[in-house]
Amino acid sequence: MKHLKAIIASIALFAMFAGTSLQAKVEIQWWHAFGGRLGELLDEQVNKFNASQNKYTVVHTRKGNYSETLNAGIAAFRAGQHPNILMVFEVGTASLMAAKGAYVPMYQLMKDAGQSFNPKGFVSAVSGYYTTTDGKMLSMPYNSSTPVLWVNKDLMKKAGLDPEMDLSTWKRVGNALDAAKAKGIDMPFCTCWHSWIHLENFSAYHNIPFATKANGFAGLDTELSFNSPVHIKHIQTLGKWAQEGKFKYMGRRNEAGKNFRAGECMLMTESSAGYAGIKKEAKFEFGIRHLPYYGGTEAPQNTIIGGSSLWALSGKSKEENKATAAFLAFLSKTDIQAKWHQDTGYLGVTTAAAKKTKSSGFYKANPGTDLAGIQMMRNKVTQNSKGLRLGSFDQIRGIIDEEMEGVYSGKKTAQVALDSAVRRGNVLLRRFERANK
Amino acid sequence: MEKRVFFKGWWLPALLVAPQLLISFVFFFYPSGQAIWNSLFLPDPFGLKTEYVGLDNFRFLLSDPYYLASFKTTVIFSTAVSVSSMALGLYLAALADRLIKGAGVYQTLLIWPYAIAPAIAGVLWLFMFNGNIGLASYYLKALGYEWNHTLKGDQAMFLVILASSWGRISYNFLFFLAGLQAIPKSIIEAAAIDGASFWKRFGTIVIPLLSPITFFLLVVNIVYAFFDTFGVIHTITSGGPEQSTTILVYKVFSDGFVSQDLGSSAAQSVILLVLVGILTVIQFKYIERKVHY
Numbered sequence: 001m002k003h004l005k006a007i008i009a010s011i012a013l014f015a016m017f018a019g020t021s022l023q024a025k026v027e028i029q030w031w032h033a034f035g036g037r038l039g040e041l042l043d044e045q046v047n048k049f050n051a052s053q054n055k056y057t058v059v060h061t062r063k064g065n066y067s068e069t070l071n072a073g074i075a076a077f078r079a080g081q082h083p084n085i086l087m088v089f090e091v092g093t094a095s096l097m098a099a100k101g102a103y104v105p106m107y108q109l110m111k112d113a114g115q116s117f118n119p120k121g122f123v124s125a126v127s128g129y130y131t132t133t134d135g136k137m138l139s140m141p142y143n144s145s146t147p148v149l150w151v152n153k154d155l156m157k158k159a160g161l162d163p164e165m166d167l168s169t170w171k172r173v174g175n176a177l178d179a180a181k182a183k184g185i186d187m188p189f190c191t192c193w194h195s196w197i198h199l200e201n202f203s204a205y206h207n208i209p210f211a212t213k214a215n216g217f218a219g220l221d222t223e224l225s226f227n228s229p230v231h232i233k234h235i236q237t238l239g240k241w242a243q244e245g246k247f248k249y250m251g252r253r254n255e256a257g258k259n260f261r262a263g264e265c266m267l268m269t270e271s272s273a274g275y276a277g278i279k280k281e282a283k284f285e286f287g288i289r290h291l292p293y294y295g296g297t298e299a300p301q302n303t304i305i306g307g308s309s310l311w312a313l314s315g316k317s318k319e320e321n322k323a324t325a326a327f328l329a330f331l332s333k334t335d336i337q338a339k340w341h342q343d344t345g346y347l348g349v350t351t352a353a354a355k356k357t358k359s360s361g362f363y364k365a366n367p368g369t370d371l372a373g374i375q376m377m378r379n380k381v382t383q384n385s386k387g388l389r390l391g392s393f394d395q396i397r398g399i400i401d402e403e404m405e406g407v408y409s410g411k412k413t414a415q416v417a418l419d420s421a422v423r424r425g426n427v428l429l430r431r432f433e434r435a436n437k
Numbered sequence: 438m439e440k441r442v443f444f445k446g447w448w449l450p451a452l453l454v455a456p457q458l459l460i461s462f463v464f465f466f467y468p469s470g471q472a473i474w475n476s477l478f479l480p481d482p483f484g485l486k487t488e489y490v491g492l493d494n495f496r497f498l499l500s501d502p503y504y505l506a507s508f509k510t511t512v513i514f515s516t517a518v519s520v521s522s523m524a525l526g527l528y529l530a531a532l533a534d535r536l537i538k539g540a541g542v543y544q545t546l547l548i549w550p551y552a553i554a555p556a557i558a559g560v561l562w563l564f565m566f567n568g569n570i571g572l573a574s575y576y577l578k579a580l581g582y583e584w585n586h587t588l589k590g591d592q593a594m595f596l597v598i599l600a601s602s603w604g605r606i607s608y609n610f611l612f613f614l615a616g617l618q619a620i621p622k623s624i625i626e627a628a629a630i631d632g633a634s635f636w637k638r639f640g641t642i643v644i645p646l647l648s649p650i651t652f653f654l655l656v657v658n659i660v661y662a663f664f665d666t667f668g669v670i671h672t673i674t675s676g677g678p679e680q681s682t683t684i685l686v687y688k689v690f691s692d693g694f695v696s697q698d699l700g701s702s703a704a705q706s707v708i709l710l711v712l713v714g715i716l717t718v719i720q721f722k723y724i725e726r727k728v729h730y
Contacts, residue, residue: 071694078484095697099483249588250568252677258569395696405678409588424503431497431698435481435488 026323029083030060033069049330056323082313084324089308094389098436104312105138113325125376126349129387140328143346144307145273146372147197151287155266159183169295177246189247190256190265195400204385207301216389220433224425227418236414239407249408252401272372275345288368301385391432396425475703482697494704511684515662522602526609534617551607559672562600590681593674601666616650648728
């Protein structure tokens with residue numbers, strides 16, 4: 001009974017305080033997908049913003065993983081209960097873009113609120129993903145990463161290899177795996193995010209189209225094209241490694257990260273944002289390398305991003321939109337961006353943040369952390385390396401994942417699997433085109 | 438002669454059935470109607486626009502080989518879950534029924550797993566068979582058996598069947614035990630005196646007398662395997678690898694809520710509705726006739 005009274009009293013007190021602060025400030029909601037260490041860092045950003053001024057309050061809520069957050073946002077939008085800001089992962093970008101009327105475009109939001117906002121300040125390989133073909137930025141890049149090769153140097157030594165050896169091509173990687181297998185290393189190679197790294201980024205890196213119509217940027221009538229000979233060769237190689245026990249499949253997302261951090265896996269392809277976890281947990285010496293490529297093809301172009309951007313959903317009052325604009329402008333500030341980049345391994349999405357990080361000596365103290373940025377910006381972006389803009393892409397990724405599982409388990413050849421993935425994916429693209437005419 | 442009770446007037450009977458009708462309407466007719474209606478449309482995820490497409494959603498589904506394969510998956514999965522959990526439930530009940538000392542303790546312990554929610558049960562089994570940290574997969578590996586249910590469809594299927602049946606064994610155990618205890622001891626003893634062996638008695642007396650309960654459990658278990666195992670599949674495999682554990686109801690969820698394709702998802706619900714209707718009719722028309730009450 002005593003407890004109950006105390007609870008009621010505290011609720012009443014809380015309501016009183018919440019009530020008074022609500023009257024004074026405009027409150028906006030942000031739904032996101034970050035828990036753990038990333039969630040703490042995000043919370044820190046929000047607190048900093050709330051403390052930096054007294055007009056607005058940002059309240060953030062975690063809604064699950066990326067897909068769950070997007071789905072929660074969409075369901076809430078249908079019910080008219082949506083937040084001001086929704087975190088949408090890069091895969092959902094085309095779905096949002098096609099839903100005209102569901103969001104306030106970023107350039108519009110900033111203009112209406114009178115915020116000075118310079119889209120040119122963002123790294124073009126990042127902002128290009130969220131910008132229309134006529135140059136209008138629709139959402140705010142938040143966290144962006146790109147895949148790199150992670151090396152367990154201790155296991156390299158155990159395999160009798162020079163831990164600093166050249167691993168720039170898949171052929172050299174293959175040789176290293178042979179040596180590791182011969183020395184009895186149980187998991188020479190593992191990878192996270194199969195479609196993202198080994199087909200989507202692979203395409204950009206080798207400057208070949210993942211889909212027609214400039215990977216979907218130029219129109220909804222795009223068709224998948226990741227069943228070219230170069231793609232097939234790579235997936236077949238992965239399948240062969242899996243059959244020979246050099247590559248162990250651990251799951252579709254980032255499950256393999258656990259094996260790498262535990263020191264079981266020698267070479268792993270994973271997002272540059274794996275940095276925070278690896279740095280914290282790895283009890284071995286690790287190194288970061290560029291994503292390998294195939295020699296004899298066009299030298300590596302650039303990789304593309306994964307991660308999320310922040311969308312301002314529509315149907316909110318002018319005051320709230322002003323608050324949203326102020327918060328998003330705050331997030332793109334150089335010191336906020338630089339800190340985020342250094343803490344997480346995500347890219348510095350503004351050029352100023354990357355410069356600041358460089359001049360602070362962070363890259364020297366933490367070798368390899370600059371590779372992701374270099375890899376993304378090493379060349380002028382082509383229409384094959386700008387990114388992807390495909391509808392129903394979460395679903396298509398699921399299709400690609402399951403077809404690739406068929407290759408790894410030896411049930412299908414790469415040719416059969418990729419042809420099937422293209423065919424099935426195209427059906428969904430046509431369906432998306434029809435629904436968003 | 439049958440006894441019949443008549444109500445005078447109509448308002449009292451109407452009042453008495455009204456709550457049931459209301460519940461049926463709110464939880465069955467209204468959502469089913471919505472599903473049928475939605476299955477004729479192709480909406481965009483945000484509900485900003487929608488297009489009438491007639492039966493295109495059904496055509497789209499029935500031309501998808503993976504959708505057709507999920508029928509087969511569903512049959513294998515629900516048969517395996519129902520049969521294995523009922524057989525083990527009956528076996529354990531027969532053993533527990535013969536206990537003289539400590540029967541209460543055994544019975545309580547055997548019922549426990551039923552208290553665990555499917556999603557939690559899924560996570561428990563996933564932990565044991567996890568390729569990184571699982572004890573079961575560790576020992577299997579020590580025995581020279583490579584366990585990787587993220588890649589091997591048959592292993593994934595085995596694991597979801599195991600996890601789904603586990604809690605269900607307790608439920609079936611409970612009902613079978615009650616059924617066994619309701620069988621008059623005198624009949625069994627009479628048969629024993631006549632010289633019938635244990636198995637003879639079990640086959641000719643116990644099984645027929647248990648048939649109402651067996652039939653009830655069959656219906657309930659199949660419904661369970663069709664609809665309630667969703668949590669287990671979601672936590673353990675998410676329907677993979679290569680959709681080898683995607684049962685029909687899981688596909689309704691993943692297409693509707695993960696892929697935001699509400700038209701296709703609604704069409705699948707309609708197909709599922711028809712299927713379950715047919716199944717229920719078959720069960721009551723053909724199997725129930727063999728049941729002795």
